[in-house]
Amino acid sequence: MSKLPRAPRAPGQLTDWQIAKRLLTDHMKGHFWRFVIAFACLFATAAASSAIPFVSQHILDGIFTDRRTDLLVPISLLVIAVFFVRGGATYGFTVVMNSIGRRIVGDLQMRMFRAKIWDDLASFHATASGHLVSQFTFNVQAVLGAVSTSAAAIGRDAMTLVGLVAAMFYQDWRLALIASVTFPLSVYPLIKVGRDLRKVTRKSQFGMGEMTSYLTQVFQGIRHVKAYNAEQRTITATEKIVWSVSRMMQRMTKIKSYNAPFMEVLSGVAIGAVIYYGGGQVIAGNRTTGSFFAFVLALMLTYDPLKRIVNTWGSIQQGITAAEGIFAMIDKRPGIVDRPGAAVIEKATGAIALEDVHFSYGPSIPALRGVSIEIPAGRTVALVGPSGAGKSTLLNLIPRFYDPTSGAVRVEGHDIRDVTQHSLREQIGLVSQETTLFDASVRDNIAYARPGASQEEIEAAARGAAAHDFIASLPQGYDTQIGEHGVRLSGGQRQRLSIARAMLKNAPILLLDEATSALDTESERLVQDALTRLMVGRTTLMIAHRLSTVRSADLIYVMDQGQITEIGSHAELLQRGGLYARLWLMQTAEDEPSEAEAPLPVAVAG
Structure with a gap:
């Protein structure tokens, strides 16, 4: 330099x-x-x-x-x-x-x-x-x-x-x-x-x-x-x-x-x-x-x-x-704007569909090529595949962070380009690997999803995320300042605050972007338990690198080079002997106890 x-x-x-x-x-x-x-x-x-x-x-x-x-x-x-x-x-x-x-x-x-x-x-x-x-x-x-x-x-x-x-x-x-x-x-x-x-x-x-x-x-x-x-x-x-x-x-x-x-x-x-x-x-x-x-x-x-x-x-x-x-x-005017007369989604059940979606970050950087998936309301669908397969890109299309180059993303049957961004994102809760916390109190960070929430609602969300006990042990409890990016907390604690925030929002659609991949085993189990409670009654799309966490998903989509290459349950994909089976074998070979790991249970709607 x-x-x-x-x-x-x-x-x-x-x-x-x-x-x-x-x-x-x-x-x-x-x-x-x-x-x-x-x-x-x-x-x-x-x-x-x-x-x-x-x-x-x-x-x-x-x-x-x-x-x-x-x-x-x-x-x-x-x-x-x-x-x-x-x-x-x-x-x-x-x-x-x-x-x-x-x-x-x-x-x-x-x-x-x-x-x-x-x-x-x-x-x-x-x-x-x-x-x-x-x-x-x-x-x-x-x-x-x-x-x-x-x-x-x-x-x-x-x-x-x-x-x-x-x-x-x-x-x-x-x-x-x-x-x-x-x-x-x-x-x-x-x-x-x-x-x-x-x-x-x-x-x-x-x-x-x-x-x-x-x-x-x-x-x-x-x-x-x-x-x-x-x-x-x-x-x-x-x-x-x-x-x-x-x-x-x-x-x-x-x-x-x-x-x-x-x-x-x-x-x-x-x-x-x-x-x-x-x-x-x-x-x-x-x-x-x-x-x-x-x-x-x-x-x-x-x-x-x-x-x-x-x-x-x-x-x-x-x-x-x-x-x-x-x-x-x-x-400068944003490229993603609400169309005149865009509809408002009042309360979604959570049905999501992608229809022949293509997306490119630039003329020479294609990320998705003809992707079609369907996520029924109240069900859990997982996206797996090697790094760079396009999983996070696909997930980012659902809240309309980006617009597809061609094809359509639908929520409740609506092309999301025909609904207001605000009403769309009100239906979505996001928990990602990179937690975003602010240099504010624990209370303010949880209430970021719903600023008008009462203390009782904030505590209920924290209990659901298995975060209340560690919050209570902090010097000022819910008033404790957690520092920039939450540096005064552990990785598992930061992630549980992120889950508490999503619980407080109580949105019908849940997007999980490798929410447990950066955690140690003990923290991962705590977070998985919190995620299980969070997923109850919600439509969930989860991205996971660790395949043991998606074994019980209703449906697994395997992605490679921006395309869907396999679809099925965990057992069906193993029996098929394709990319998913190879990834599973590599992970179990690298980590023998992986078979014994508790998979993330899938909540049953209702």
Whole structure:
């Protein structure tokens, strides 16, 4: 891992103006009075800054040249007032604009989350979690910087610049024209920096996503890192990623810094020309020292906001690039959606059928080829076969995590594409090998299936899953926090909480995806007993690697290379001597006690 992958090109469908317009129209509504306050502060800041050269002229001409003592107090008070207004207005403007920016960021994050949470499962599998986190954190912060800091600063500096230029022309329009000759040249670095910065910003954002993904994998897999003494190797790999991102960030800093020397030269040329022309006027007696100093001071004050505008433009470009990716996520529409007028399944008995189903993850990755199976209501059907046969793919079609390429999946006789996803998934309980638990309490994790469930219902589900006793022994019982992914529990305990969740949902269809394959013998027996109770009265489709757990299934479908190759009961498939029999012989040869293992009983409906 010597370097980061090349960043994919941005969609390129939105121009800078379209992105800015969307930020303004979609996310700045409802902030009218905040903007009124911000622009009032902006105007006050510009007015106070523009007054500084006039105050300076009176100081030089009235106090230092004419030596008028009556001007000491009023001018001193005026100076205090000018800087008080300038400081207070700057503070107010910054606070209000930051408040607007924070609200816009919160709105963006929620719009992104809403769009993503409804997206297809395939989209999640195709995108590393680190890139999603990067969009929600780094990219959104870039937009915040562009809106609340950079754009606000540009607005303040632009208003100040206008006020100072007006003051210069008011004092001497000829000198002002001389000084303004260099202003148009300042546009060049804006164009140059904007073009270069957009390219490197996309790469840096992609790099941050790659680094976030890698670090997440390392921290989640720290047990294996240590088990294989891979600390130093991991440090070396991480170092390459970190320095690759660091080089991109340094490149970004260099691009943004192009402006500084260019603007300094422009400032020097303009001020030098004004001193040459205006200084000659002072020497000839055609201008007072105070008026000339006031003009030079106004010119110098003018170049400060101009330089800040040019320097800040880089942050604006970063924010626009970040917003481009954010809007691409918001605008993405899922491929699996409810059809207009989709039916609602109120309560299913659980009958499932797949009719000549084909499915492919891509043009060259066929997963299912003409699969047809039938699962009568209240019965148990098992899917077995070697790894990669397509078992999990088939199971994922039933809750409509994916749509088949061709063919139909039916529940209660309905093509599931003709019913709402919500009503379909309300009929399904899922228990998989990879339990998904959240860093919350035991109660919250069980109640995830039905948030409004009472404590009595939660405890009843836990008892049915043989989980109540170990939960009661935890430090805070059902209020115990179990950690990320349930790390404070054993594998069997995590699986029983997953079963308790499915019991609480009480759905008529149960999908079991190798629910006991990762457990030790004792935990497996506890979980099997819990699953037996869970299966009572439900239509069950189970995937099992260990064939001893499916011997009593009503029907066993054997899959190989995306096709159904055998159908029958355990005894019929052994007698047939095909793939199932070979798999059974291999397992019994590897594990002699397997014949003595208790098979998972099949619940009788009703």
